[in-house]
Amino acid sequence: MTHVVKPNVYLVSRPAVDWEQIAALLNDENVPPIPESIRAGGDESAAIVEISARLCYMSFGRGRKYIEDFVENLLTKGDGSVFEHVNYGFVITGVSRSLTHELVRHRAGFAFSQRSQRFVDESEGLYVMPPAIAREAGTGSHVESIFENALKKATDSYSELVSALEESLPEEMFDSKWDRRKAVRQAARSVLPNATETKIFVTANVRAWRHFIEMRGAAYADWEIRQLALMILEILNRETPLLFGDFEVESLPDGTQIAAPKYRKV
Ligand SMILES: Cc1cc2nc3c(=O)[nH]c(=O)nc-3n(C[C@H](O)[C@H](O)[C@H](O)COP(=O)(O)OP(=O)(O)OC[C@H]3O[C@@H](n4cnc5c(N)ncnc54)[C@H](O)[C@@H]3O)c2cc1C
Known part of the structure; x- marks a missing residue:
C-alpha cells in the first residue's frame, strides 16, 4: 500500500x-x-x-x-x-477524496477539474494518510495497522469488482468498449475509501482564495485541508504580499498551524 x-x-x-x-x-x-x-x-x-x-x-x-x-x-x-480580477491556478496532487469534497464546496470564484474515477483505473492503491494517523505511524501504535488493513481490503475489493464486472456485464449493452469500461469503473469505485489519493486543478480569484484560506486555515478545519490552505497561503503571500500579507500564521500546541486574516471576508 x-x-x-x-x-x-x-x-x-x-x-x-x-x-x-x-x-x-x-x-x-x-x-x-x-x-x-x-x-x-x-x-x-x-x-x-x-x-x-x-x-x-x-x-x-x-x-x-x-x-x-x-x-x-x-x-x-x-x-x-x-x-x-486576479486569478491564480494550482494543480494539487497527493490529497484525499475527503479533502477535495470539502474543497469543491467553495463555489464563488472557483473553477475545478478533477481526476475522474470513472475514466481512470484506481487499482494502484494510492492513499493519503491523515495527519493524525501519520503522527502515530512508527510509534508501534495499532492505529496505523487498522488503517492499513482497511485500505488493503478496499483495494482488493475494488480489483475483484472490476474483474467480476468485466466478466459479467453483457457487451451488447454498450455502444463501445470505452462505455463498458466506464460502467465497470463507476460501479467498482463505490468501495473506495475517502483516503483515496486524487489530483485536482483549481483556479480561483484572490477574493475567493482569501475566503478559502480564512475558512480552511482556521482551527476548526480538518487538519489535511488546513495544511493545504497554509501551503497555498505561503505561495500566494510570496507572489503578492500586498494581497495576502495581512494573514497571520500561528502554531498550536498540537503541532499544527492556523492562519487568520486581519481583514475578514472582504
Ligand atoms: C470547519 C468547517 C466545517 C464544515 N462542516 C460542514 C458540514 O458539516 N456539512 C456541510 O454541508 N458543510 C460543512 N462545511 C462547508 C461550509 O458549510 C461551506 O459549504 C464551505 O465552507 C464553503 O463556504 P462558503 O459557502 O462561504 O464559500 P463559497 O461557496 O466560496 O462562497 C463564498 C461566499 O459567497 C457567498 N455566496 C456563495 N454562494 C451563495 C449563494 N448561493 N447565495 C448567497 N450567497 C452566496 C457567501 O457569502 C459565501 O460565504 C464546513 C466548513 C468548514 C470550514
Whole structure:
C-alpha cells in the first residue's frame, strides 16, 4: 500500500498585465502615465487591483500615493470585488477524496477539474494518510495497522469488482468498449475509501482564495485541508504580499498551524 502524507502544490497560472495597453488607456484618457498613475509597479496582481479600483473613480494619478495604503484601504472597507480580477491556478496532487469534497464546496470564484474515477483505473492503491494517523505511524501504535488493513481490503475489493464486472456485464449493452469500461469503473469505485489519493486543478480569484484560506486555515478545519490552505497561503503571500500579507500564521500546541486574516471576508 502506498501512502502520501503531504500535498504537492504547483502554482501553474498567475495574472499578467499588458503594460502597453495600460499605457495606451492612460494616454487616451489624458491622465498621468505609468508610474504616476499605477503605483503597484512590478506587482502585477496588486497593479490589476489598483487599475480596476482607480477606474471606478477615474482617480489615476490622484489620491493615495502609496500602493500599500491603497490596498489596505480596499481591504479595510471590504471593497472585495476588485480582487476578483486576479486569478491564480494550482494543480494539487497527493490529497484525499475527503479533502477535495470539502474543497469543491467553495463555489464563488472557483473553477475545478478533477481526476475522474470513472475514466481512470484506481487499482494502484494510492492513499493519503491523515495527519493524525501519520503522527502515530512508527510509534508501534495499532492505529496505523487498522488503517492499513482497511485500505488493503478496499483495494482488493475494488480489483475483484472490476474483474467480476468485466466478466459479467453483457457487451451488447454498450455502444463501445470505452462505455463498458466506464460502467465497470463507476460501479467498482463505490468501495473506495475517502483516503483515496486524487489530483485536482483549481483556479480561483484572490477574493475567493482569501475566503478559502480564512475558512480552511482556521482551527476548526480538518487538519489535511488546513495544511493545504497554509501551503497555498505561503505561495500566494510570496507572489503578492500586498494581497495576502495581512494573514497571520500561528502554531498550536498540537503541532499544527492556523492562519487568520486581519481583514475578514472582504
Ligand atoms: C470547519 C468547517 C466545517 C464544515 N462542516 C460542514 C458540514 O458539516 N456539512 C456541510 O454541508 N458543510 C460543512 N462545511 C462547508 C461550509 O458549510 C461551506 O459549504 C464551505 O465552507 C464553503 O463556504 P462558503 O459557502 O462561504 O464559500 P463559497 O461557496 O466560496 O462562497 C463564498 C461566499 O459567497 C457567498 N455566496 C456563495 N454562494 C451563495 C449563494 N448561493 N447565495 C448567497 N450567497 C452566496 C457567501 O457569502 C459565501 O460565504 C464546513 C466548513 C468548514 C470550514
